[in-house]
Amino acid sequence: MKKFRFFAALLLAIVMLAVGVAGGFVGYYYLDRNRFTSEVYTSGAMQVHFLELGNKYTGDCTYIKAGDTDILIDAGSRTDSIQTIDNYLRNFVTDGKLEYVIVTHAHQDHYAGFATNENSESLFDKYSVEVIIDFALTNQKEDGAMYSNYCRERDEAIENGAQHFTARECIEQNNDVFELSGGVTMTVLDQRYYYEKASSENDYSVCTLFTYGDQNILLTGDLEEKGEASLIEKNDLPEVTLYKAGHHGSKTSSSPELMAVIQPEVICVCCCAGSPEYTDVSDNQFPTQEFIDNVAPYTDEIYVTTLCVDYDNGDFTSMNGNITVVFSGKGFTVRCSASDLKLKDSEWFGKNRKMPEQWKDKSA
Numbered sequence: 001m002k003k004f005r006f007f008a009a010l011l012l013a014i015v016m017l018a019v020g021v022a023g024g025f026v027g028y029y030y031l032d033r034n035r036f037t038s039e040v041y042t043s044g045a046m047q048v049h050f051l052e053l054g055n056k057y058t059g060d061c062t063y064i065k066a067g068d069t070d071i072l073i074d075a076g077s078r079t080d081s082i083q084t085i086d087n088y089l090r091n092f093v094t095d096g097k098l099e100y101v102i103v104t105h106a107h108q109d110h111y112a113g114f115a116t117n118e119n120s121e122s123l124f125d126k127y128s129v130e131v132i133i134d135f136a137l138t139n140q141k142e143d144g145a146m147y148s149n150y151c152r153e154r155d156e157a158i159e160n161g162a163q164h165f166t167a168r169e170c171i172e173q174n175n176d177v178f179e180l181s182g183g184v185t186m187t188v189l190d191q192r193y194y195y196e197k198a199s200s201e202n203d204y205s206v207c208t209l210f211t212y213g214d215q216n217i218l219l220t221g222d223l224e225e226k227g228e229a230s231l232i233e234k235n236d237l238p239e240v241t242l243y244k245a246g247h248h249g250s251k252t253s254s255s256p257e258l259m260a261v262i263q264p265e266v267i268c269v270c271c272c273a274g275s276p277e278y279t280d281v282s283d284n285q286f287p288t289q290e291f292i293d294n295v296a297p298y299t300d301e302i303y304v305t306t307l308c309v310d311y312d313n314g315d316f317t318s319m320n321g322n323i324t325v326v327f328s329g330k331g332f333t334v335r336c337s338a339s340d341l342k343l344k345d346s347e348w349f350g351k352n353r354k355m356p357e358q359w360k361d362k363s364a
Contacts, residue, residue, distance in 0.1 A: 046184050046212045046327040047092075048242060050268045052305050052337075053077045054084035056316040058248050058271045058278075058286055059109035061085055062219060064210065065092055067182020071100040073208070073219060075113025075123050082113045086126055088322065098127045100178070100186070101162075103134040103154075104205040104221030106147055115150035122149075124157040132157060135204045136168035136194040167206040168194040185211045189237075191223070192230035202247055203227040212327050215241040218262055222247040228258040237261050241332060242325050245269040245295075249287025249304075254294050266334060267295055267302045268323050272316055273348055275308035282352060287343070289353055296356035302343040303336060319346065 049063040059077020063070070070093045075085055103111050116122040132154060140147040158164050170176045170188040178186040189207040198204055205221025218240045223231065224247060231237070243264035246253030248271035271286035283289045287304060295302065303323045309315035321338030334340065343349050344359050
């Protein structure tokens with residue numbers, strides 16, 4: 001009987017492998033939240049990847065694969081992240097084409113990979129791009145080095161055939177909903193700072209909502225509280241399965257008002273946790289205590305890309321690493337390249353953050 005079970009299991013594995021090869025599987029089976037399944041991720045599934053950027057700096061880079069459609073949202077944190085990002089993308093973008101590039105706002109930690117000087121290849125040079133959607137306004141000076149580089153690189157991509165829209169143009173031209181392959185919809189959400197000046201560059205962020213079946217994914221760039229208030233006002237926001245923490249998990253984003261509307265199930269934070277890059281005040285270093293307190297009523301399932309070890313010496317390591325959330329017809333799973341440990345169960349959290357009351361009975 002044991003031999004029979006062994007050979008039956010072996011035969012099933014061979015059959016599943018053959019199906020995976022035929023369908024183009026991503027490469028793993030997964031443990032569902034409610035039950036074990038032997039689902040294979042095919043090209044029809046939706047994948048959201050939050051990338052580590054290969055240095056000690058906080059930055060954003062999100063890659064989304066929706067069926068056969070490839071979307072890149074931002075490319076921080078410094079120009080030396082370009083090779084790291086390119087190496088990762090080459091595993092998935094097999095035709096050298098990005099159907100959509102979205103640049104949320106003009107901060108180095110979000111668009112450095114698109115803003116190289118004339119003697120270096122930007123990500124616009126490395127890939128053919130069909131559609132570019134970027135910020136409608138900026139406080140950057142036209143002759144500023146990085147902004148000038150971005151405009152030149154973007155315009156060269158347009159000369160090479162890319163269509164270009166600002167987020168404002170998407171809204172005003174009723175071109176805000178994009179039907180992607182794999183049954184995924186991408187919506188450019190409306191907000192007030194596409195039309196009027198903001199004191200913070202962060203509030204110009206392009207905001208997007210991806211919908212796959214009954215599951216929603218919200219990305220808000222570095223949008224801060226005033227921008228979040230207008231996001232709520234101008235859109236009928238759903239509850240979301242996945243939320244990319246606004247502004248790297250800062251205290252100026254992920255407001256209680258926004259969290260009460262979207263009630264996220266999973267949150268991914270693109271940052272170098274505990275880094276003094278922007279402040280020496282520990283509570284205000286990403287991800288902040290205030291961010292944690294704001295999201296705690298809704299979820300404890302929070303993942304963080306990178307951990308600062310010694311900023312002055314340039315030492316960093318992975319916290320969760322590259323974070324991938326894969327959606328299928330039966331649900332979703334989170335897979336991390338370094339560790340699947342939730343933020344609240346990490347050593348860094350234990351030393352640097354206070355456990356919210358809502359999480360105290362859930363700690364590992």
